[in-house]
Amino acid sequence: MKLIVFYLFLLSFICSDWEPSPKNKVVQPNFIILFSDDAGYADFGFQGSTDIRTPNLDKLAQSGIRFTNGYVTASVCSPSRAGMLTGKYQQRFGHELNLPGQPDPAVPNSVRGLPLSEKTIADYLKEKGYVTGLVGKWHLGLEDQFHPTHRGFDEFFGLRKGSGPYLEGSADTIENGWEKVSPDSLTYLTDEFGNRAVDFINRHQEHPFFLFLSFTAPHTPMQAKPEYLALETDRFRTPVRAKNAAMAHSLDENIGKVIEKLTELGLRENTLIVFANDNGGAMPFNGSLNAPLRGAKGTALEGGNRVPYLMSWPGTLPEGMVYDSPVSTLDFLPTFLESAGGAAPMEGLFDGVNLIPYLKGSKESAPHDTLFWKMQWGAAIRVKEWKLVRTPENEHWLFNLNDDISEAHDLASTFPEKTGGMRRALELWESGHPSPLWTIEDEWHARTLERYDQSVVDSFIRR
Numbered sequence: 513m514k515l516i517v518f519y520l521f522l523l524s525f526i527c528s529d530w531e532p533s534p535k536n537k538v539v540q541p542n543f544i545i546l547f548s549d550d551a552g553y554a555d556f557g558f559q560g561s562t563d564i565r566t567p568n569l570d571k572l573a574q575s576g577i578r579f580t581n582g583y584v585t586a587s588v589c590s591p592s593r594a595g596m597l598t599g600k601y602q603q604r605f606g607h608e609l610n611l612p613g614q615p616d617p618a619v620p621n622s623v624r625g626l627p628l629s630e631k632t633i634a635d636y637l638k639e640k641g642y643v644t645g646l647v648g649k650w651h652l653g654l655e656d657q658f659h660p661t662h663r664g665f666d667e668f669f670g671l672r673k674g675s676g677p678y679l680e681g682s683a684d685t686i687e688n689g690w691e692k693v694s695p696d697s698l699t700y701l702t703d704e705f706g707n708r709a710v711d712f713i714n715r716h717q718e719h720p721f722f723l724f725l726s727f728t729a730p731h732t733p734m735q736a737k738p739e740y741l742a743l744e745t746d747r748f749r750t751p752v753r754a755k756n757a758a759m760a761h762s763l764d765e766n767i768g769k770v771i772e773k774l775t776e777l778g779l780r781e782n783t784l785i786v787f788a789n790d791n792g793g794a795m796p797f798n799g800s801l802n803a804p805l806r807g808a809k810g811t812a813l814e815g816g817n818r819v820p821y822l823m824s825w826p827g828t829l830p831e832g833m834v835y836d837s838p839v840s841t842l843d844f845l846p847t848f849l850e851s852a853g854g855a856a857p858m859e860g861l862f863d864g865v866n867l868i869p870y871l872k873g874s875k876e877s878a879p880h881d882t883l884f885w886k887m888q889w890g891a892a893i894r895v896k897e898w899k900l901v902r903t904p905e906n907e908h909w910l911f912n913l914n915d916d917i918s919e920a921h922d923l924a925s926t927f928p929e930k931t932g933g934m935r936r937a938l939e940l941w942e943s944g945h946p947s948p949l950w951t952i953e954d955e956w957h958a959r960t961l962e963r964y965d966q967s968v969v970d971s972f973i974r975r
Contacts, residue, residue: 539782540640540641540642540720540852540853541720541782541783541784541825541828541851541852542720542721542722542723542774542779542782542783542784543633543637543642543721543722543723543783543784543786543848543851543852544722544723544724544725544770544783544784544785544786545596545633545723545724545725545726545786545787545788545844546725546727546767546770546785546786546787546788547648547649547724547725547726547727547787547788547789547790548727548729548730548763548787548788548789548790548820549589549649549675549726549727549728549729549730549731549789549790550589550730550731550732550789550790550791550793550794550798550800550809551729551730551760551763551789551793551800551820552756552792552793552795552800552801552802552803553789553792553793553801553802553803553805553815553818553819553820554793554801554802554803554804555730555756555760555793555800555801555820556569556570556760556820557569557570558570558572558573558574558578558820558822559820561801563747563748563757564756564757564760565757565760565761565764566760566763566764567764567768568764568765568767568768568771569764569767569787569822571771572767572771572785572787572822572824573822573824574831574832575824575826575831575832576785576822576823576824576825576826576829576830576831576833577822577823577824577829577830577833577834577835577871578821578822578833578834578835579821579822579823579835579836579839580834580835580836581818581836581837581838581839582788582818582819582820582821582838582839582840582841583817583818583819583821583838583839583840583841583883584596584788584789584790584791584817584819584840584841585601585602585817585840585841585842585885586602586608586791586817586885586887587791587792587809587810587811587812587816587817587885587887588609588610588791588809588810588887589610589649589651589674589731589790589791590607590609590610590611590651590652590674591607591608591609591610591887592790592791592841593651593652593726593790594607594626594630594652595841595842596841596842596844596845597626597632597633597634597652597724597845598626598630598631598632598633598845598862599633599842599843599844599845599846599857599861599862599863599864600630600842600862600863600864601842601863601884601945603886603942603945604863604945605627605629605630605946606627606945606946606947606948606949607626607627607948607949608886608887608888608945608948608949609887609888609948609950609951609952610674610952610956611624611625611651611652611653611654611674611950612624612654612950613950613951613952613953614950614951614952614953614954616950616951619949619950619951621654621655622655622657623949623950624653624654624655624949624950625652625653625654625655625657625658626652626653626658626663627949628657628658631664632663632664632665633664633722633724633844633845633848633849634646634660634663634664634665634722634724635663635664636664636845636848636849636854637664637722637848637849637852638664638666640720640849640852640853640854641719641720642719642720642721642722642852643666643667643716643719643720643721643722644664644665644666644667644721644722644723645665645666645667645668645669645712645716645721645722645723645724646660646665646667646668646669646670646723646724646726647668647669647670647705647708647709647712647723647724647725647726648669648670648671648705648724648725648726648727648728649670649671649673649674649675649726649727649728650668650670650671650672650673650726651672651673651674653672654672654673658672659672659690661689661690665724667689667712668687668688668689669686669687669688669689669693669705669708670686670687670705670726671683671685671686671687671728672685672687673685674731675728675731675732675733676701676728677701677733677735678700678701678702678728678729678733678735678736678759679700679701679735680698680699680700681695681696681698682695683695683698683701683704686698686701686704700737700762701728702727702728702729702759702762702763702766703737703762703766705725705726705727705728705766706725706765706766706767706769706770707766707769709723709725709766709769709770710769710770710773713770713773713774713777713779714773714777717777717779720852722848725767725770727763727766729759729760729762729763730755730756730759730760730763730798730799730800731794731798732794732797732798734752734755734756734759734798734799735755735759736754736755736758736759736761736762737758737761737762740758740759740761740762741754741755741758743758743761744757744758744761750799752796752798752799753799753801754799755799756798756799756800767787771785780826781825781826781827781828783825784823784824784825784828784829784847784848784851785822785823785824785825786821786822786823786824786844787820787821787822787823788819788820788821788822788841789819789820790819791809791816791817791819792805792807792808792809792811792814792815792816792817792818792819793808793809793815794808794809795808795809795815802814802815804917804918805818805917805918805919806918806919806920807919807963807964808963809963810887810889810956810959810960810963811889811890811960811963811964812885812886812887812890812891812892812901812902812903813892813901813919813963813964814899814913814917814918814919815963816885816963817885817892821839821841823867823871828868829868829871829872830871830872833871835871837870837878837879837880838878838879838880838883838894839867839879839880840863840864840880840883841864842862842863842864842865843864843865843866843867843879844864845862845864846862846864846865846866847864847865847866847867847868849866850866850868851866851868865879865880867879878896881895881896882894882895882937884938884941886938886942887952888948888951888952888957889904889952889957889960890902890903890904890960890964891938891942892938893934893937893938893941894913895934895937897912897913897914897915898910898911898912898913898930898934899911899912899913899919900924900931900934900935900938901919902935902938903964904957904960904964908924908931908935909922909924910922910923910924910926910927910930910931910934911923
């Protein structure tokens with residue numbers, strides 16, 4: 513009789529709508545991407561800067577991992593974001609160049625954006641039950657079909673364009689969802705983005721969330737808060753460098769607000785934060801500094817594609833760690849997706865990898881043996897410590913980055929076989945991609961040529 517009662521109880525248990533108690537449920541982590549815009553490689557305290565002060569980002573670096581070989585997929589804004597958000601080299605789907613591109617009646621506005629065939633980090637995480645938000649810069653298409661709320665983001669507060677004014681009452685391209693925001697209702701734009709990010713976290717603290725906080729600072733126009741500019745003016749030789757420092761002050765302060773809110777709500781240990789810059793510093797236009805790297809925004813040199821890069825997840829990832837193997841913003845998507853409980857990506861679906869096993873030591877190899885870059889005005893391939901650069905004038909330069917981070921010594925004639933092999937590998941990679949969907953403005957191309965000239969860079973640094 514007792515046995516019959518037991519089996520009846522077991523049967524009712526199996527047929528019930530039982531769910532595990534909250535304490536037994538898998539808690540999905542939150543994800544935050546912090547992006548600065550056009551900042552210099554040397555313009556953060558955790559990167560060694562002694563003149564531009566970033567105490568909150570320095571603390572973030574101490575709480576996690578600083579990558580000395582962190583890369584983006586492109587040295588200008590739009591394609592860099594396209595690669596990062598899809599986990600794929602953007603050349604695979606024709607988004608090779610910056611927007612809006614060269615005016616061309618054969619290239620309608622309807623194709624000038626992240627192709628609708630591509631899924632974003634927000635798309636993938638939304639499928640996993642995440643609330644998704646973008647605060648700040650989009651720059652992946654102005655037309656309505658490219659709007660962030662059509663690309664996986666539940667919420668959007670920011671600008672579709674690549675840049676805009678910062679000062680109170682002057683930002684006339686800001687949207688809240690689909691609604692235009694009155695400039696008169698806005699404060700200093702970097703503060704506005706920080707405050708909106710804090711509000712997003714506060715409202716969604718009970719749900720797993722993904723937040724892309726895409727600052728425009730310190731992209732031009734160079735507009736700083738007057739009270740912060742007053743603190744910097746006497747410390748720098750040039751007004752533009754002082755404005756850069758004051759804008760970095762606001763950037764760092766607002767990143768501090770976000771981390772403080774996570775801590776206040778008890779979410780810090782359940783939140784993976786990554787920080788990177790969208791491309792190399794836009795020197796000399798915004799007063800950034802890329803030392804010791806050669807080149808700047810727009811080039812295939814290290815100053816175009818190697819960026820400040822941090823990752824912090826207290827209690828899960830090591831703290832105070834410096835990681836030297838090359839990583840890429842391509843890695844954000846696979847890292848987030850698998851950490852959220854997703855299956856490992858199918859072979860070949862993404863060009864990025866899940867970094868967590870490498871950072872925790874369960875995988876001892878480097879995440880990437882080979883990385884590629886290509887835009888209309890140059891290309892490059894990195895294989896371990898070796899890097900080949902193809903300049904806009906079709907020269908090929910070879911560097912050993914372990915010995916020569918500044919790319920000062922061209923070794924192409926010294927190692928002709930290595931140069932030839934890497935050149936063929938780069939060309940083979942290029943051959944598998946469609947042509948760019950649009951071309952770039954001639955003026956932009958001409959300005960970029962100067963940035964391959966080290967004497968131009970040196971003249972700015974000596975000012």
